[in-house]
Amino acid sequence: MSLMTTYNPLPIAFTHGEGVYLFDETGKKYLDGLAGIAVNCLGYNHPALTAAVQDQAAKIMHCSNAFTIPLQIECAEKVVQLSGMDSAFFCSTGAEANECMIKIARLYGRQKEIAEPVVIVMEDAFHGRTMATLSASGSRKVQAGFEPLVQGFARAPYDDLEAIRTIAKNNPNVVAIMCEPLQGEGGMRVPDSDYLPGLRQICDEHDWLLMLDEIQSGVGRTGKMFAFQHYDFTPDVMSLAKALGGGVPMGACVAAGKAASLMQPGNHGSTFGGNPLASRAALTVLETIERDNLLANVERVGGYFKQQLQQHIAPLDGVVDIRGQGLWLGVEMQELARPLQLKAVEAGIIFNIAREKILRFAPPLILQEEHVDQIIKVLRELI
Numbered sequence: 098m099s100l101m102t103t104y105n106p107l108p109i110a111f112t113h114g115e116g117v118y119l120f121d122e123t124g125k126k127y128l129d130g131l132a133g134i135a136v137n138c139l140g141y142n143h144p145a146l147t148a149a150v151q152d153q154a155a156k157i158m159h160c161s162n163a164f165t166i167p168l169q170i171e172c173a174e175k176v177v178q179l180s181g182m183d184s185a186f187f188c189s190t191g192a193e194a195n196e197c198m199i200k201i202a203r204l205y206g207r208q209k210e211i212a213e214p215v216v217i218v219m220e221d222a223f224h225g226r227t228m229a230t231l232s233a234s235g236s237r238k239v240q241a242g243f244e245p246l247v248q249g250f251a252r253a254p255y256d257d258l259e260a261i262r263t264i265a266k267n268n269p270n271v272v273a274i275m276c277e278p279l280q281g282e283g284g285m286r287v288p289d290s291d292y293l294p295g296l297r298q299i300c301d302e303h304d305w306l307l308m309l310d311e312i313q314s315g316v317g318r319t320g321k322m323f324a325f326q327h328y329d330f331t332p333d334v335m336s337l338a339k340a341l342g343g344g345v346p347m348g349a350c351v352a353a354g355k356a357a358s359l360m361q362p363g364n365h366g367s368t369f370g371g372n373p374l375a376s377r378a379a380l381t382v383l384e385t386i387e388r389d390n391l392l393a394n395v396e397r398v399g400g401y402f403k404q405q406l407q408q409h410i411a412p413l414d415g416v417v418d419i420r421g422q423g424l425w426l427g428v429e430m431q432e433l434a435r436p437l438q439l440k441a442v443e444a445g446i447i448f449n450i451a452r453e454k455i456l457r458f459a460p461p462l463i464l465q466e467e468h469v470d471q472i473i474k475v476l477r478e479l480i
């Protein structure tokens with residue numbers, strides 16, 4: 098095997114997709130309840146995205162950030178307009194977007210003359226696999242073997258405002274809180290409705306940055322363009338990736354107010370970040386979500402999906418809990434969920450597993466009720 102043994106893939110190779118369906122080498126059809134883990138938000142071969150990428154590929158895919166890239170500026174303007182924030186930096190992956198976020202927190206600390214700035218991060222968080230982001234993550238599985246970890250993080254339990262207040266009392270070096278609005282890898286956890294506004298309030302009281310990792314929750318997944326928009330506040334920094342390019346690698350670190358202009362030329366960069374191809378893809382994704390009213394679709398079909406899970410799946414033996422928001426739903430099982438996942442794939446339904454026992458659905462945002470019915474039918478029979 099010439100591949101490094103990083104992954105443990107199923108022996109299925111997809112050749113193409115259409116809408117919410119995928120096809121493998123044997124021609125077998127699958128209903129995609131995962132979208133490449135919350136990436137392929139417009140599904141497969143979406144006419145607008147396919148045409149935009151083809152057109153852009155024929156013009157120019159890459160130059161360098163040493164030159165002006167009008168499409169990148171247009172993309173930044175779109176992200177700023179949609180988020181109500183002020184500036185964007187583009188990269189290619191989620192981990193990179195979070196690296197930028199952490200670097201902004203450190204610049205902010207230096208500006209406040211804090212020599213060793215600390216960012217509060219959460220238990221069970223997942224922020225990526227680079228050294229800083231795995232250090233920020235709250236899973237020993239992600240960190241083990243890669244010590245020494247990057248310093249400068251203090252950890253609190255998720256969804257626990259008191260724990261944050263205790264750190265605030267004891268640690269004068271804190272400059273920011275970094276947090277997922279809903280924990281995806283951490284088990285599809287939805288916090289109490291007062292948690293995120295509470296974090297915003299604590300940050301305001303202490304002059305800290307509120308930095309939200311919206312890499313999985315952003316770009317329509319929860320029924321708003323960004324998950325923080327379910328509330329009445331704006332973060333200081335937000336990271337995006339996954340669905341932003343609809344399958345073309347594109348990440349962003351978006352900042353507001355005092356955080357928006359901390360980066361100076363030479364502080365940060367990326368060769369590929371925001372190149373013409375990725376920027377064109379992201380612009381098309383964002384415009385298509387708006388034009389096709391996909392947020393309303395997520396709300397409607399996601400609501401239907403959750404209701405169907407609650408009605409038909411929750412009462413079954415072995416099912417512990419149903420949770421999530423929009424088209425981002427988890428089914429917690431009593432037992433390890435891998436055997437169920439494998440049977441579902443055999444039956445033509447794709448989802449994956451978080452924390453070993455939680456079925457995770459993050460389908461394309463174009464999913465319809467009839468697809469939900471198909472998933473529920475198979476799931477019910479298999480469980």
Ligand SMILES: Cc1ncc(COP(=O)(O)O)c(C=O)c1O
Pocket residue numbers: 190191192193195223224225226277281282310311312313338339
């Ligand atoms: C919340 C969150 N942050 C960061 C990442 C890392 O993104 P990437 O794999 O693109 O580096 C992920 C990926 O699953 C994620 O879900």
